[in-house]
Amino acid sequence: xxxxxxxxxxxxxxxxxxxxxxxxxxxxxxxxxxxxxxxxxxxxxxxxxxxxxxxxxxxxxxxxxxxxxxxxxxxxxxxxxxxxxxxxxxxxxxxxxxxxxxxxxxxxxxxxxxxxxxxxxxxxxxxxxxxxxxxxxxxxxxxxxxxxxxxxxxxxxxxxxxxxxxxxxxxxxxxxxxxxxxxxxxxxxxxxxxxxxxxxxxxxxxxxxxxxxxxxxxxxxxxxxxxxxxxxxxxxxxxxxxxxxxxxxxxxxxxxxxxxxxxxxxxxxxxxxxxxxxxxxxxxxxxxxxxxxxxxxxxxxxxxxxxxxxxxxxxxxxxxxxxxxxxxxxxxxxxxxxxxxxxxxxxxxxxxxxxxxxxxxxxxxxxxxxxxxxxxxxxxxxxxxxxxxxx
Amino acid sequence: xxxxxxxxxxxxxxxxxxxxxxxxxxxxxxxxxxxxxxxxxxxxxxxxxxxxxxxxxxxxxxxxxxxxxxxxxxxxxxxxxxxxxxxxxxxxxxxxxxxxxxxxxxxxxxxxxxxxxxxxxxxxxxxxxxxxxxxxxxxxxxxxxxxxxxxxxxxxxxxxxxxxxxxxxxxxxxxxxxxxxxxxxxxxxxxxxxxxxxxxxxxxxxxxxxxxxxxxxxxxxxxxxxxxxxxxxxxxxxxxxxxxxxxxxxxxxxxxxxxxxxxxxxxxxxxxxxxxxx
Numbered sequence: 317x318x319x320x321x322x323x324x325x326x327x328x329x330x331x332x333x334x335x336x337x338x339x340x341x342x343x344x345x346x347x348x349x350x351x352x353x354x355x356x357x358x359x360x361x362x363x364x365x366x367x368x369x370x371x372x373x374x375x376x377x378x379x380x381x382x383x384x385x386x387x388x389x390x391x392x393x394x395x396x397x398x399x400x401x402x403x404x405x406x407x408x409x410x411x412x413x414x415x416x417x418x419x420x421x422x423x424x425x426x427x428x429x430x431x432x433x434x435x436x437x438x439x440x441x442x443x444x445x446x447x448x449x450x451x452x453x454x455x456x457x458x459x460x461x462x463x464x465x466x467x468x469x470x471x472x473x474x475x476x477x478x479x480x481x482x483x484x485x486x487x488x489x490x491x492x493x494x495x496x497x498x499x500x501x502x503x504x505x506x507x508x509x510x511x512x513x514x515x516x517x518x519x520x521x522x523x524x525x526x527x528x529x530x531x532x533x534x535x536x537x538x539x540x541x542x543x544x545x546x547x548x549x550x551x552x553x554x555x556x557x558x559x560x561x562x563x564x565x566x567x568x569x570x571x572x573x574x575x576x577x578x579x580x581x582x583x584x585x586x587x588x589x590x591x592x593x594x595x596x597x598x599x600x601x602x603x604x605x606x607x608x609x610x611x612x613x614x615x616x617x618x619x620x621x622x623x624x625x626x627x628x629x630x631x632x633x634x635x636x637x638x639x640x641x642x643x644x645x646x647x648x649x650x651x652x653x654x655x656x657x658x659x660x661x662x663x664x665x666x667x668x669x670x671x672x673x674x675x676x677x678x679x680x681x682x683x684x685x686x687x688x689x690x691x692x693x694x695x696x697x698x699x700x701x702x703x704x705x706x707x
Numbered sequence: 708x709x710x711x712x713x714x715x716x717x718x719x720x721x722x723x724x725x726x727x728x729x730x731x732x733x734x735x736x737x738x739x740x741x742x743x744x745x746x747x748x749x750x751x752x753x754x755x756x757x758x759x760x761x762x763x764x765x766x767x768x769x770x771x772x773x774x775x776x777x778x779x780x781x782x783x784x785x786x787x788x789x790x791x792x793x794x795x796x797x798x799x800x801x802x803x804x805x806x807x808x809x810x811x812x813x814x815x816x817x818x819x820x821x822x823x824x825x826x827x828x829x830x831x832x833x834x835x836x837x838x839x840x841x842x843x844x845x846x847x848x849x850x851x852x853x854x855x856x857x858x859x860x861x862x863x864x865x866x867x868x869x870x871x872x873x874x875x876x877x878x879x880x881x882x883x884x885x886x887x888x889x890x891x892x893x894x895x896x897x898x899x900x901x902x903x904x905x906x907x908x909x910x911x912x913x914x915x916x917x918x919x920x921x922x923x924x925x926x927x928x929x930x931x932x933x934x935x936x937x938x939x940x941x942x943x944x945x946x947x948x949x950x951x952x953x954x955x956x957x958x959x960x961x962x963x964x965x966x967x968x969x970x971x972x973x974x975x976x977x978x979x980x981x982x983x984x985x
Binding site for chain 1: 708716719720722725741743744745747765766768771772876877
């Protein structure tokens with residue numbers, strides 16, 4: 317029996333078409349695209365074609381796409397690469413709900429003497445725009461705001477914010493790892509300077525990502541040691557990964573409209589079904605401005621890791637914002653920043669769908685989850701219950 | 708996924724003794740929703756003075772549920788005196804071990820048991836009151852608790868204290884305080900005995916025996932273990948660990964911290980302790 321995989325914001329299944337596209341570059345055309353001989357050199361054309369495929373999904377020019385090892389590298393390269401190139405900028409503005417791949421570099425920069433400002437969110441996970449406006453007044457800043465939140469799926473209005481940030485003299489990086497392929501993105505209309513994307517979140521394999529760098533944006537490379545990617549990212553190209561990412565972007569571009577409609581319908585059915593069958597549960601995050609594939613639900617009185625283990629026993633893969641499941645003792649910084657009560661944070665789970673999620677997956681989950689919630693609540697000392705006679 | 712033992716998973720999937728005993732003889736409640744785990748333990752004594760029934764309710768992760776379930780199974784049939792001696796390590800051992808990051812679940816079990824026994828003995832039914840100075844304000848952990856858990860479990864690093872008590876696992880501001888507490892738990896460094904020139908072997912052995920008797924054996928006995936001095940060759944002291952210590956996973960740690968350290972301190976800094984036969 318194959319797993320019911322509802323953890324697609326963690327990683328996605330590589331699409332069979334993607335695997336088929338990349339396989340020849342492992343088996344047959346394994347040459348180095350930098351080589352002078354035809355055997356290696358012929359690979360270059362395919363790398364450039366993949367760059368075009370990525371650019372097309374974003375509305376970018378192919379020359380603005382730099383291949384990297386993934387989302388974390390792209391985030392680090394954008395933040396540190398820009399600040400190294402522009403020493404006059406001493407302020408970094410980000411949000412409290414960013415992925416650690418952005419938050420940690422920002423806090424690192426703070427330790428190095430940069431002024432760092434973290435913008436808060438409201439109870440629905442929406443950016444406090446008045447805080448951003450105030451922060452932008454402090455002078456030229458590098459701003460890093462995510463397009464979509466990995467835990468709640470809540471979208472920041474990057475289209476609306478980008479022109480305001482630019483007008484205030486800011487430079488904008490957006491971590492769009494969760495958004496690319498799930499919501500339309502067009503950098504020819506939205507003036508972002510840097511944009512991060514990751515292959516394995518959109519049905520390519522792990523170990524490949526890209527950074528969009530708007531033409532003319534100052535950038536000092538993070539990794540030195542070669543001429544690749546026009547000196548913006550050294551190291552022999554991950555050719556199979558690049559081919560895979562190109563194919564994945566092409567598939568996303570062709571199918572996004574149809575797929576996101578289908579995913580949203582499945583997600584809504586799942587969410588409504590859970591709310592109807594599990595009392596004392598709640599949705600975390602703005603239900604209107606959200607990715608079509610994500611739901612974050614809290615079950616009061618019980619703890620997320622315990623839910624995940626029971627779901628796993630039922631062959632359903634999900635994730636949780638609870639402290640215990642993370643290995644730290646601090647529960648989700650995203651839900652805490654939203655002011656979600658502790659009890660709801662500890663009992664939160666995230667279900668994230670993909671193009672491979674089926675109606676049956678949703679049926680099975682709707683059958684298993686209420687049973688699991690009831691089983692754990694029977695153990696909980698906090699469930700309000702009428703006084704019962706001893707066993 | 709955590710590396711949970713089969714026994715942890717079994718007690719999580721099939722928890723024993725779930726519920727609340729009406730008219731219980733002892734009730735203990737620890738933890739809170741904010742902390743992420745909580746346990747309510749109730750027990751009833753039989754006519755023979757032994758615990759006849761025990762039940763639990765737990766809010767928490769898989770290992771918190773398993774630790775609670777294991778605790779109720781362990782204490783059934785025990786006298787109050789026996790139950791008082793149950794340590795968090797006993798709970799972890801019963802479950803075939805817990806990941807270190809999850810040891811606080813076993814500590815929560817021991818605390819609930821203590822609260823329930825306290826309730827039985829004094830009739831007091833209060834939620835655990837924080838006595839003494841609160842060190843970790845995120846999880847409400849006092850200096851006294853940190854000292855106790857650190858001593859009982861031979862903890863030496865701040866990280867270990869966090870795994871066992873949660874203290875320091877929130878904002879992290881109390882980590883320096885925890886380090887200070889750990890420092891104060893180290894045995895006082897007494898000035899070495901004034902060098903009497905070269906020590907005779909006979910005198911050395913006598914001093915080693917004295918230190919074992921005074922410093923080492925009582926500590927090991929507390930954990931159900933013992934020690935035997937086998938031989939002394941030059942500066943190498945051969946000993947054998949007995950009882951609970953013999954196959955303990957902490958044996959290497961015990962050898963260094965509990966045996967070698969005081970011997971170096973009170974006899975000679977050049978001593979080396981080896982397990983006989985190893």
